[in-house]
Amino acid sequence: MPLSPAGPFALRRRLISALLPVALLTLPLSAPAQPEPAPPADALPVAEIQAFAEVFERIKRAYVEEVDDATLLRNAMRGMLSELDPHSTFLDAEAYRSLQESTQGEFGGVGIEVGKRDGQLTVITPIDDTPASRAGLQARDVILRIDDTPTEGLSLQEAVDLMRGEPGTEIGLTLMRQGETAPRRVTIEREIIRTQSVKQEILAPGFGYLRVSQFQTRTGEQVVEALDALRGEDGPLKGLVLDLRNNPGGVLQAAVDVADAFLDDGLIVYTEGRLADSAMRFSAGEATAAPEVPLVVLINGGSASAAEIVAGALQDQRRGVVMGTESFGKGSVQQIMPLGDDEALKLTTARYFTPGGRSIQAQGIAPDVEVVRGRLEIAEGNGLRVREADLEGHLAGDGEEEASGETSPRLRDDYQLGEALNLLKALDVLGRRNAAETQDEEEGDAGGA
Structure with missing residues (x-):
């Protein structure tokens, strides 16, 4: 009407x-004759x-x-927030529930973190052991279409809503990958995504591997439990790889807890914003789960937000060697502000800074040792060479039993991880050599009677 x-x-x-x-x-x-005072700011x-x-x-x-009026006003709120930055948004009841589910570690969908980069819907990282990771999605893939819907003009939340759905249903994503000349289309079946944020295993005797795929409410506790399990499997650790590659971030306090597991003193991260309560500082406590284990931290372009906080803190505190490629560069803090009716406002209120005062935002964390992604392959002909140690029933050499031991299958196809392990082994050799030289000097200084 x-x-x-x-x-x-x-x-x-x-x-x-x-x-x-x-x-x-x-x-x-x-009266109008009087000069009008300037309005308050x-x-x-x-x-x-x-x-x-x-x-x-x-x-x-x-x-x-x-x-209707409610739709217009909600669209107006979405419009206000969409022009601020890619991470500020209005959360309706469904989006707010989805956010709470993801921080708790369970939600329905394909298992990717996405963001806006240069106005394009971009994969930040596929989450481990999800349909997206099994389909081969990679960080920095640009999503051009979700089924038949172009992503240009969609808000971040609209895109996420389209990708989530009932388990067992299929979704088609049209992707553009850097270095390729034509888009590719992949079909993915949705699942209930239950993410285990921490995994651990022994890479080689004495050397552990700790994978943190995202930062959820209990990630800090899980890291401590994983470190205890690694020490129980193989005795004292000679070195540890902390893998933060393709980790999209998550809960700030979880990042602080993970960094605190390796630090016994000093600043971890601080934030600065316009409001007084946006200025926060987080420092390490005296108790620590792994105070002296040699550490290599792996990062790449999919390491974002909370993952960058951990890498930056350990790098600035000289607690470990950061290896890999430059991280994503999401250094902003989002605060969730409930609005009632199960709705909320996700608003960027501050920026993260590393202990050394570096801003992560749009800069990222540069590795101490750059190692690009690759695959180690045996040169043609080298696979035919046979050594004495390869022969069945060969006589054991001195120390062979001690040196033997299974290595993780993970190392076969992961060049960056292999280089991290090589670095840890080199640090272990140098450490033992320095300890032996120190002992020799002390014995040489001792006088005889």
């Missing part, structure tokens, strides 16, 4: 009266709000299809 002539103007009056209470208080009460802009009310009124009256 068309609105009556008085309807739009009544609506406009209601909107202005609702939106201008603070602004009206700033209007002069004295936080006064509402009267002209802009009147323009907003007029736009609202015209949409209600003239748009081709009828739109």
